[in-house]
Amino acid sequence: MSARQELAQEGDRPETVFLMLEGWAMRYTVMPEGGRQVLAFLMPGDFCNFHVTLLAEMDHSISAITPGLVAAIPRAQVTRLCESTQNLQRAFWWSQLVDEGVLRSWISSLGRRNSHERVAHLMCELYVRAHNIGLTRQDGSCEMPVSQLVLADALGLTPVHVNRVFRKFRLDNVLTIGRGRLIINDIDKLVQIAGFQGNYLHRRLRTAA
Amino acid sequence: MSARQELAQEGDRPETVFLMLEGWAMRYTVMPEGGRQVLAFLMPGDFCNFHVTLLAEMDHSISAITPGLVAAIPRAQVTRLCESTQNLQRAFWWSQLVDEGVLRSWISSLGRRNSHERVAHLMCELYVRAHNIGLTRQDGSCEMPVSQLVLADALGLTPVHVNRVFRKFRLDNVLTIGRGRLIINDIDKLVQIAGFQGNYLHRRLRTAA
DNA sequence: CGCAATTTTGAGGAATGTCAACCTTTGTGG
DNA sequence: CCACAAAGGTTGACATTCCTCAAAATTGCG
The missing domain is CATH 2.60.120.10 (Jelly Rolls)
Incomplete structure (x- = not known):
């Protein structure tokens, strides 16, 4: 594509x-x-x-x-x-259910987080997902080929406001975004701002009883 | 329960x-x-x-x-x-996929609709869903046993603001809510405010090719 | 190098939130 | 059947977040 x-x-x-x-x-x-x-x-x-x-x-x-x-x-x-193939079907279904968890997490973000928390949370999510599939580097950075305009459309904010949030994060040494890359400078601070808990990404499968 | x-x-x-x-x-x-x-x-x-x-x-x-x-x-x-039972599994899965459509629609609402559109859209959705399972009356009303506080928590708004939106809708003769009931006075106006399209509720199943 | 897209910044405004009070309804126990 | 309590609804004044509009700076790309 x-x-x-x-x-x-x-x-x-x-x-x-x-x-x-x-x-x-x-x-x-x-x-x-x-x-x-x-x-x-x-x-x-x-x-x-x-x-x-x-x-x-x-x-x-x-x-x-x-x-x-x-x-x-x-x-x-x-x-x-x-x-x-029963197992394959299960796998597909599982993946569907995980997607649902992500959707619910987005609803929480849009409904109950302010702009800073929201941006921080999305960055956490995308970083973790990138990490899960081996797309992060050792230095705590990953590709982020998404314009601020698109991020704004994901976050329910305006591009102008998203930009201001990123500026603040840059000045506060939390993260730096640019040139198609996200660099996380202070993961603890970021997680704390976001109130991020990865459980909704459901990395663990339910095992047989 | x-x-x-x-x-x-x-x-x-x-x-x-x-x-x-x-x-x-x-x-x-x-x-x-x-x-x-x-x-x-x-x-x-x-x-x-x-x-x-x-x-x-x-x-x-x-x-x-x-x-x-x-x-x-x-x-x-x-x-x-x-x-x-293959068919049952399909049915469950289908129901899961419909739920996902609803979640996506909520994301759109929270991200890109203002308070009036948002309230109107949720009322449309709940009315249609109630209608689908036979829980509406002929007069265009249905049970709505949800406090404005809970609605606010669903809409990503404050109870105070939700109340103001309902007041406006009441004065504009769009809908009336109270005593555990939603009465739709002007369905056309409501649908228009909400920009409601029911397609995401996926009432139709994909038929064999 | 020059164009197009994207990012950045500023000033001012509108939508929604916060706080606080009061009212109404509903349910409960005497 | 009344008195009271509790929950929910309604309203007002004011604050804040986020948006709008507009322009300048920067970056990416052919």
């Missing part, structure tokens, strides 16, 4: 399931007056539109952020795979 | 899956500073904590709003049911 390529549009009934292999993408909706709300960031390993195996149509759009690579799997094949 | 009864707490590893039969409940989280964010309203037909069949622990709490009735199904039995 190339940067900004549309992978699926609201209302589509795609016949292909996309699995992210390289690069970043995002889910988003466009409001009647033209505003945009980002609903999720997609990283390697994430399914873009697993829904289409069961739901009639896309209720949101998906767009690439960076150039990258996606696996395009015919819908019917995914369905067949699910039906044949 | 009795009103305000806790059905599950964040961090729990319940051995029972709850299915709502009568009454209303809610998912919610408590923020470090004590604020509460409601994540979902649960009505008859909704699973409270299907997650526990696969995920290690609850990442949020669930509490009854009204007195009511829940079916408590042993976790192992749900798992067995899923593994034995």
Whole structure:
């Protein structure tokens, strides 16, 4: 995929399931007056539109952020795979449930955190997710190929305000963002500002009773 | 269940899956500073904590709003049911995916709608969901046993502000809320204010290709 | 090098929050 | 059936966060 390529549009009934292999993408909706709300960031390993195996149509759009690579799997094949392999189905389902946890965490952020907490929390989440798939460096930095405009659309803030929050974090030596990279200078302070607890990312699977 | 009864707490590893039969409940989280964010309203037909069949622990709490009735199904039995009956598993999964659509819609509301649009949108959603399960009257009213305080915690607003929005809606003859009931006076105006489109509730299932 | 996108900064305004009081309804026990 | 308490709803005055608009500075890219 190339940067900004549309992978699926609201209302589509795609016949292909996309699995992210390289690069970043995002889910988003466009409001009647033209505003945009980002609903999720997609990283390697994430399914873009697993829904289409069961739901009639896309209720949101998906767009690439960076150039990258996606696996395009015919819908019917995914369905067949699910039906044949119990373990695989479980795995897909688990991944779905984790996604739900992330969505709930975003709701908490948007509803009950102020702009600083909100930005800090999103940075924590993206860093941890990047770390989980081996996309962080030893020095506490990771790729963050997302413009402040897009971050603002994810955080329910304006780009201007997001920029001011980042400035404050930079001056306070909490983190530095720029040139497509996030550098965390003081992880403890960041976690504390965010009130971050990673439990909603559900790294552990329920084991048999 | 009795009103305000806790059905599950964040961090729990319940051995029972709850299915709502009568009454209303809610998912919610408590923020470090004590604020509460409601994540979902649960009505008859909704699973409270299907997650526990696969995920290690609850990442949020669930509490009854009204007195009511829940079916408590042993976790192992749900798992067995899923593994034995392909169609049932599909149905559960579908329901999970619909829930996800609702979560995404809440994110859009919290991120990109002002207080009036937000309140209007939630009222639309709850009315439609109540209608889907036969809990509305001919006169365009439905039960709404939710205090403005709880609504505020769902909408990411303060109770005071929610109250002001309701007052405006009442004066503008859009809707009336009170005594545990929502009366919609002008559905067209309400839908227009909310920018409501029901597609995210995914009433239609994907049919075989 | 020059254009386009993005980031940064400032000034002023609007939406929503905070605090505090009062009112209304509902339920309870005498 | 009344008195009271508790919960929830309503209103006002004022504060603050975040937004809007506008422009300048910087960066990325062909």
